[in-house]
Amino acid sequence: MTQADIDRASRAYYNEQLAISGTLMQRVMEWWATLSWRVVESDSDALWQEYRDMVNDARGRSHSAGLDYHNRVRELADLPGTFRGGQRDTESENRQAAASFFVHAAPVAREIKRGRLDDPEFLAELDDVMSRAGTNLSRDAGRLTEDGGRDALADARENDPEVIGYYRKTDADPCGFCAMLASRGAAYTEGRNSSRSTRSFKGDDSPDQYHPDCHCQTLPLFRGVSLPPEDERKRTEYLRLWNNTPGSGEEQRRVFVRAFNEQREQRSEDNAA
Secondary structure, eight states: OOHHHHHHHHHHHHHHHHHHHHHHHHHHHHHHHTOOHHHHHHOHHHHHHHHHHHHHHHHHHHHHHHHHHHHHHHHHTTOOSOOOOOOOOHHHHHHHHHHHHHHHHHHHHHHHTTSOTTOHHHHHHHHHHHHHHHHHHHHHHHHHHHHHHHHHHHHHHHHOTTOOEEEEEOOSSOOHHHHHHHTTOOEEBTTTTSSSOOSOBSSSSOSOOOOTTOOOEEEEEOTTOOOOHHHHHHHHHHHHHHHTSOSOHHHHHHHHHHHHHHHHHHHHHHHHO
8 A cells, every 4th residue: 555546546536526426417407408497387296306316326326436435445554344334314315305406496486476477578587597496406416416425434434443534625726614624634533542443533523514516525544544645735724824813713713714715716806817
C-alpha cells in the first residue's frame, strides 16, 4: 500500500459520485421536459413513482460505490476481510423521494389554480413555473443520489471496527459551511490508540451535514492512512481562515461562513468579468 494509491482511490470515488448524480440529474431534466402541467396536475401519483424509481436506482448505484470504495481503501490499508454493510432503508428512501417530488411539484399545482388557462400570458408564466420545478427536482434528485454513498460510508464508520476516523472531502470551490467543516481535518475515534476503536468520535460537528447542491463526502481513515495532500492543503488554508475569524462558538461560525461566502461570490464575479 502507498498513500498515493489511497489518494487516487479517494479522488476516483469522489468523481464517481459526481458522475452518478450528474447522470440522474440530466435524466430527470429530460423526463420532466416531456411532461405538461396538465399531466403534473392529473397524474401526480404515477409521476412520483416514476421519479422514485429513477432516484432509487441511482441511489443504489451510489450506495454500492460507497461500499466498494470503503473496502478498496480497507484493502489498501492491508486490513483483512471485507465489510459487508447493512441493508438499505428502502422505506425511508421512498419517503424521501416522495417528499422531494411533491415539494417541488406543488408550485405547479398552486400556479394552475391562480389564473385563467385561456390566457396566453398566464400560460407562459405557468411554463416558467414548470421549468423551475424541473430544475429544483433535478437538483434534489442529485442530492438524494449522493446520499446513497454517504449512507454506506456512515454505516461503515459506525460499524466497521477498523475505522479510526474520518475527514470531509470538498470540491474545489466549497461554500463557507463546508469549508468550516473541512477545516477540522481528521476527526478520530476516542480509542484510536487502543487495540480496538470505539464508535465515539472526538469533535462537536456531525460528519453527516450536507446542504442542497453539496457534493462533499465524509471519507474513512484507517491506521496508517493520512489525509490526501490536496485535502490537507485545503484544511490548512481553511483552518488559517478560521483561526483569523473573530468571536467564538456559534458567532464565530456565522462570521466565518458569511465572510467565506462573500469572498467566494467576489471570485465568481471577477472570473465572469
